[in-house]
Amino acid sequence: MAATAPTITLRRPDDWHLHFRDGNMMKAVVGETARHFARAIVMPNLVPPVVRGADAAAYAERIRAALPEGARFTPLMTLYLTEETDPADVRAAAEAGIITAVKLYPAGATTNSASGVRDFKKVRPVLEVMEQIGLPLCIHGEVTDKDVDIFDREAVFIDRTLDPLRREMPGLRVIMEHITTRDAVDYVRAAERNLGATITVQHLIINRNHILAGGIRPHYYCLPVAKREEHRVAVRGAAVSGDARFFFGSDSAPHLDHAKESACGCAGCFSATNAVSAVTEVFDQDGALDKLEAFLSLNGPAYYRLPANEERITLEKGEPVAYPAKIPTPEGELTVFDPGFPLHWRVVG
Numbered sequence: 001m002a003a004t005a006p007t008i009t010l011r012r013p014d015d016w017h018l019h020f021r022d023g024n025m026m027k028a029v030v031g032e033t034a035r036h037f038a039r040a041i042v043m044p045n046l047v048p049p050v051v052r053g054a055d056a057a058a059y060a061e062r063i064r065a066a067l068p069e070g071a072r073f074t075p076l077m078t079l080y081l082t083e084e085t086d087p088a089d090v091r092a093a094a095e096a097g098i099i100t101a102v103k104l105y106p107a108g109a110t111t112n113s114a115s116g117v118r119d120f121k122k123v124r125p126v127l128e129v130m131e132q133i134g135l136p137l138c139i140h141g142e143v144t145d146k147d148v149d150i151f152d153r154e155a156v157f158i159d160r161t162l163d164p165l166r167r168e169m170p171g172l173r174v175i176m177e178h179i180t181t182r183d184a185v186d187y188v189r190a191a192e193r194n195l196g197a198t199i200t201v202q203h204l205i206i207n208r209n210h211i212l213a214g215g216i217r218p219h220y221y222c223l224p225v226a227k228r229e230e231h232r233v234a235v236r237g238a239a240v241s242g243d244a245r246f247f248f249g250s251d252s253a254p255h256l257d258h259a260k261e262s263a264c265g266c267a268g269c270f271s272a273t274n275a276v277s278a279v280t281e282v283f284d285q286d287g288a289l290d291k292l293e294a295f296l297s298l299n300g301p302a303y304y305r306l307p308a309n310e311e312r313i314t315l316e317k318g319e320p321v322a323y324p325a326k327i328p329t330p331e332g333e334l335t336v337f338d339p340g341f342p343l344h345w346r347v348v349g
């Protein structure tokens, strides 16, 4: 008699950090996320950025209209914090249920972040409203100073910006997005309240050698850039620990292949297609499948003060999962993140 395949059932996961873009790109990728995830925090770094509540409402409507027939998926919208953001508009958008968080990009930190924050004093009134109403602030935690080495930008941000901000506004609910360093893991672990962190698929799997050793691999280039192995090990240890302060945010960030495979390639890994299988494989490799549901489905909603999903998904372990290497769009293809090892866990229901 054939042995039955191992399975694991968990509450349907959410993605607490995601890029959908707009237009044809959004239409090409929205189903990749909606297939497995119930909700996603949708990043506002469009061109132009999603700055006002009305922009977020219109963008949410475009996402809902692009969903495949029958998809049960809720986009959780964010506003892009600028030095001109109107605190009253943020409050109104939160109270109307249009937005779930606000995103802070230090100016120039990453793709489409030119309208981000230079002078934190200028956004203080918005942050005060957020602190008052408990609206989470998602932070891209990297300094942008030219004199700071790109591999040190996250650690320096913690000391220069994040820690002073949290001391000044201890009631502000912060998420340090896509952490990549032991420094960030230690900092989040030391926080008693009001600090969580998202972790991507790629930062569980790759270190900087994957990007640079033996040839430059643009599809592994994202921001914050993957660091040395000891940092990957620390980030992975945080994810598989089950610690409620760490939860999944793919940072799946589609760019067309020609924009990645270029003399000045864009930052971003596109992982929506295989993220659930890849994260499950990682937890299996580490003997931590008992913590998978916490990371994918429980810790995020708890931090955001939202209910966990009632629906369940089941994964089954077997032959390597076949998934497309590329996703077509009318403007060209985009490459799906390659974990570099086979994925044995297939979402079956």
Ligand code: DOR
Binding pocket: 019, 045, 110, 111, 140, 221, 222, 223, 224, 253, 254, 267, 268, 269
């Ligand atoms: O790699 C990244 N890509 N990091 C970000 O912070 C932004 C994102 C994008 O929008 O492409």
Ligand code: ZN
Binding pocket: 017, 018, 019, 043, 251, 253
């Ligand atoms: Zn991002």
